[in-house]
Amino acid sequence: MRPLDWVVLAVSLVGIVAYGLYKGRGSNTVNRYLLAGKTMPWYAMGLSIMATQASAITFISTTGQAYVDGMRFVQFYFGLPVAMVILSATAVPIFHRANVYTAYEYLEQRFDAKTRALASVIFLVQRGLGVGLVLYAPAIVLAVIFGWPDRVTTLLMGGLVILYTVLGGIQAVTWTDVQQMLIIFLGLFVAVIMVVVLLPSNVSLGDAMYVAGQAGRLNAVDLTFDLKNRYNVWSGLIGALFLFLSYFGCDQSQVQRYLTGRSIAQSKLSLLFNAMAKIPMQFFILFVGAMVFVFFTFERPPLLFKPDAIEQARRGPGLAAIERHYDDAFARRRQAALDLIAARREERPAPVESYRAAQRDFDAARREAGALVEKGFNDTNYIFLEFVTHYLPTGVVGLIIAAIFAAAMSTISAEINSLATVSVIDIYRRHVRRQATDAHYLKASRLATAFWGAYAVLFAEYGRNLGSLIEAVNVVGSLFYGSLVGVFALAFFFPRVTGTGAFLGMLAGEAAIFAAWQFTDISYLWYNLIGCLVVIGVGFVFQRPAATT
Amino acid sequence: MTPREQMPDDPPPFLGAWRRVYLVVLFYLGALIVLFYIFMRLFS
Numbered sequence: 010m011r012p013l014d015w016v017v018l019a020v021s022l023v024g025i026v027a028y029g030l031y032k033g034r035g036s037n038t039v040n041r042y043l044l045a046g047k048t049m050p051w052y053a054m055g056l057s058i059m060a061t062q063a064s065a066i067t068f069i070s071t072t073g074q075a076y077v078d079g080m081r082f083v084q085f086y087f088g089l090p091v092a093m094v095i096l097s098a099t100a101v102p103i104f105h106r107a108n109v110y111t112a113y114e115y116l117e118q119r120f121d122a123k124t125r126a127l128a129s130v131i132f133l134v135q136r137g138l139g140v141g142l143v144l145y146a147p148a149i150v151l152a153v154i155f156g157w158p159d160r161v162t163t164l165l166m167g168g169l170v171i172l173y174t175v176l177g178g179i180q181a182v183t184w185t186d187v188q189q190m191l192i193i194f195l196g197l198f199v200a201v202i203m204v205v206v207l208l209p210s211n212v213s214l215g216d217a218m219y220v221a222g223q224a225g226r227l228n229a230v231d232l233t234f235d236l237k238n239r240y241n242v243w244s245g246l247i248g249a250l251f252l253f254l255s256y257f258g259c260d261q262s263q264v265q266r267y268l269t270g271r272s273i274a275q276s277k278l279s280l281l282f283n284a285m286a287k288i289p290m291q292f293f294i295l296f297v298g299a300m301v302f303v304f305f306t307f308e309r310p311p312l313l314f315k316p317d318a319i320e321q322a323r324r325g326p327g328l329a330a331i332e333r334h335y336d337d338a339f340a341r342r343r344q345a346a347l348d349l350i351a352a353r354r355e356e357r358p359a360p361v362e363s364y365r366a367a368q369r370d371f372d373a374a375r376r377e378a379g380a381l382v383e384k385g386f387n388d389t390n391y392i393f394l395e396f397v398t399h400y401l402p403t404g405v406v407g408l409i410i411a412a413i414f415a416a417a418m419s420t421i422s423a424e425i426n427s428l429a430t431v432s433v434i435d436i437y438r439r440h441v442r443r444q445a446t447d448a449h450y451l452k453a454s455r456l457a458t459a460f461w462g463a464y465a466v467l468f469a470e471y472g473r474n475l476g477s478l479i480e481a482v483n484v485v486g487s488l489f490y491g492s493l494v495g496v497f498a499l500a501f502f503f504p505r506v507t508g509t510g511a512f513l514g515m516l517a518g519e520a521a522i523f524a525a526w527q528f529t530d531i532s533y534l535w536y537n538l539i540g541c542l543v544v545i546g547v548g549f550v551f552q553r554p555a556a557t558t
Numbered sequence: 559m560t561p562r563e564q565m566p567d568d569p570p571p572f573l574g575a576w577r578r579v580y581l582v583v584l585f586y587l588g589a590l591i592v593l594f595y596i597f598m599r600l601f602s
Contacts, residue, residue, distance in 0.1 A: 083594065097576070097580070098580065218601045222598070222600070222601025223601075225602070227601050227602065229597060229598050230591060274569070274570060281579065284586075284587075285583065288590055289590070
């Protein structure tokens with residue numbers, strides 16, 4: 010980071026906070042603080058929804074994922090437009106007409122207090138575990154890349170987010186999300202331009218795409234049906250559909266965005282905007298990663314991208330031999346790529362197999378070095394930042410780092426805002442203090458926001474000592490959505506199902522998901538479908554007789 | 559708490575009915591998948 014980069018980063022962060030505080034002024038009632046007085050236009054909600062979903066680690070690791078595994082991850086998002094259509098037609102009008110602050114408040118209107126309480130607790134546990142991770146994960150990556158203490162990064166990001174979220178409520182969150190999303194778009198646009206510009210002068214964009222394609226890095230669509238294959242068209246269209254239904258329809262961090270709409274139509278448009286924009290955006294991010302792969306085909310990348318890993322590898326035996334193997338493999342792969350390009354231009358059969366063999370040999374050298382560091386070593390999250398910090402011009406580095414900060418802050422602010430809302434509306438106001446003034450609940454909302462913000466910082470602060478636990482938290486976080494989407498499906502589509510049926514259905518759904526997780530090899534994207542079907546099945550058993558409806 | 563008002567479900571600002579908007583979104587998804595498939599085949 011050079012002075013101009015620091016200036017760009019500082020201006021971006023100060024701009025975000027100042028804008029958030031400016032837009033959040035006047036949040037002096039609970040309705041304004043938690044729902045923006047229902048005044049938000051569709052584009053603000055739409056960008057806020059997008060920003061909330063795009064965390065920093067998604068931004069960093071998605072590019073790295075395309076580098077090592079190609080673009081097949083884009084299929085994960087194929088279920089999103091379908092989910093948005095379903096939610097626009099069902100959840101949005103239902104939630105708006107129910108006049109609720111939270112999705113779980115609606116469950117009490119439809120079923121009973123215990124179903125609402127169970128769903129609220131599931132949300133608080135799941136999001137509470139995840140919010141620290143959202144802060145910790147980018148902090149640790151930035152700390153390793155720049156040599157900053159991770160404490161500084163977590164405190165900086167966390168402190169700024171707490172400031173504008175506590176003071177400005179959801180208006181500050183939404184409008185800063187808009188600003189953050191624009192910074193992210195700008196950062197991505199500049200990144201893709203730069204990676205193409207930095208390719209060798211004798212390699213055109215068409216050549217680069219051809220090389221990426223031969224290396225399997227443009228594998229955006231896989232039509233084979235395989236329950237154990239995490240990313241194919243079917244896991245995206247069916248499995249991920251239920252994940253997105255859960256996330257956008259049952260997770261308060263998203264539901265609260267579109268509950269702020271000035272009309273049902275505006276809220277629907279915000280979701281449909283995401284339905285149209287999200288897949289191209291993810292495609293674009295993955296494409297950046299694929300082009301970084303081509304860039305490092307011609308420019309020698311480090312043996313291991315994680316900066317301190319090579320020192321760790323040096324402690325083991327045989328690194329010198331691996332480095333010689335790596336240099337040789339890189340040179341052969343580079344030449345093989347040039348041969349591919351020449352064959353393409355001359356319209357003769359391309360030596361694809363020799364290129365792929367060189368790629369496999371190159372990957373093998375990296376794996377050998379990684380094995381010296383630790384079993385299952387993975388440096389995917391460091392690939393994009395290696396490219397950014399070592400090859401991009403001054404100023405652009407600051408912009409990309411600002412985009413990563415923005416992605417982290419937008420997710421954290423939405424999460425602490427929604428955790429505070431559920432804590433106050435579904436727990437405090439419902440079970441602790443049922444009759445109090447608006448000013449009292451406003452104060453409670455601000456305090457709850459500050460509490461969850463401080464919790465996120467503390468969790469991130471101590472996260473470094475919880476390595477394997479954090480991984481477990483990430484897995485556990487994906488285990489709850491199926492039962493949530495199931496109970497909302499019961500609420501929307503099965504009018505005779507009782508509160509007891511919904512409650513028992515959620516418990517049974519959770520049991521089924523945990524069984525699938527523990528005892529089968531089924532990919533996690535299918536857990537949502539399994540959980541949902543079990544909840545509906547059990548709920549269906551506990552229906553009122555048709556005559557009494 | 560501040561009382562809130564019921565909201566009307568207005569028609570979309572284009573295409574006249576939400577059902578048509580939803581269909582456009584789903585066709586758009588299908589077109590994207592086809593485009594991605596062609597893109598992949600073109601370079602592999």
